[in-house]
Amino acid sequence: MAQDSIMTMQDVTLAFGPKVIQSDISLSVKRGSIFAVMGGSGCGKSTLLKSMIGLLRPRTGSFHVGTQDYWAGTDAQRTELNHRFGVLFQSGALWSSMTVGENVALPLQMFTNLGPRAIRRLVELKLALVGLLDAIDLTPSEISGGMRKRAGLARALALDPDILFFDEPSAGLDPITSARLDDLILNLRDGLGATIVIVSHELPSLFTIADDGIFLDAITKRPIASGSPRELRDHCTDPQVHAFMNRQRNEEGTAS
Known part of the structure; x- marks a missing residue:
């Protein structure tokens, strides 16, 4: 495990009963970074987030918060770890x-x-x-x-909390409000030193705030790329990732 990692998954499979949502998930979230979970609709982004906040136990694989094996501990130990988490749900859930x-x-x-x-x-x-x-x-x-x-x-x-989880924070917001929320997220990372995991398909937001990430595929049910959104946009050769990360450029080209 990298010394600067605050959260890691290794060879994780996520499933509901016999239905596998994603498999072979390995990731490392660096302390003080903004980590993006990316992919098209139905690929399992929110399911992965649920597992990372302790709401879904993986079928296989390991999940560590710092040096602690999350699922190997007692209920009391997991509760203590959960107090390190802060979650912003998609609807706000007030x-x-x-x-x-x-x-x-x-x-x-x-x-x-x-x-x-x-x-x-x-x-x-x-x-x-x-x-x-x-x-x-x-x-x-x-x-x-x-x-x-x-x-x-x-x-x-x-x-x-020292780890914040955001599920589609920009969903339903106009571009100006969304940009202000992006600025707020960056200020929280820089001002508080928080580590942030964000599920999003909003490219302008991802390109603005995310340092690293993982791209999930709904067809193969496996991650097919990792890296910052800008790296995936400019250098990933996988056709699906390329189309997803460049759709804004394609839409702008069509509109012009």
Whole structure:
């Protein structure tokens, strides 16, 4: 295992019952990097993310967080590792009956012994970090889709995780809001030193923020390329990867 790797998978197979989703997955996520899980619809990107956050046990292979074998440990050890994770779900997954501030406070109430005043201060800090302090007392229905994504991100940051997972963070956002979210993700990586794993098919976002990644194939049910999105776009010779990573150029050429 590379010394600068914070998360590794080796020869992993992911399956639901008899149905294999992906096999032969080997990857290494470097500490402080932004790692992209790429591929077309139905290739298993979100399934891989579920496995990386402990929601799906691999059928075969190993998964390490740092030097710890995630699935070889006890439930208590896995829970401790999970506290190092922060997850931004695709929809934001906010509780509609709670205010934005109450949503961000929930992990602190569940997993710390902090009092209400200390929790309130931390909630204000996390919301200020994502530019949402003014929305602390609003409900999710009272804010925009982009703001809900940022509120979900603030909640993901509540316990100061060192690994953040984003599932299609730009989905449903307009280009300007998406670009602002990309800037926020980069600031979190650079300012907090967080390691980020992102599932996305949004090429402008991937080219802007990702340092490394893996490309999953829905047909062979195996990874077929690895590297940064820009490297795959410019140098990968696999026809499927080339078509996927260059579709923006092709669309612009057609439009012109």
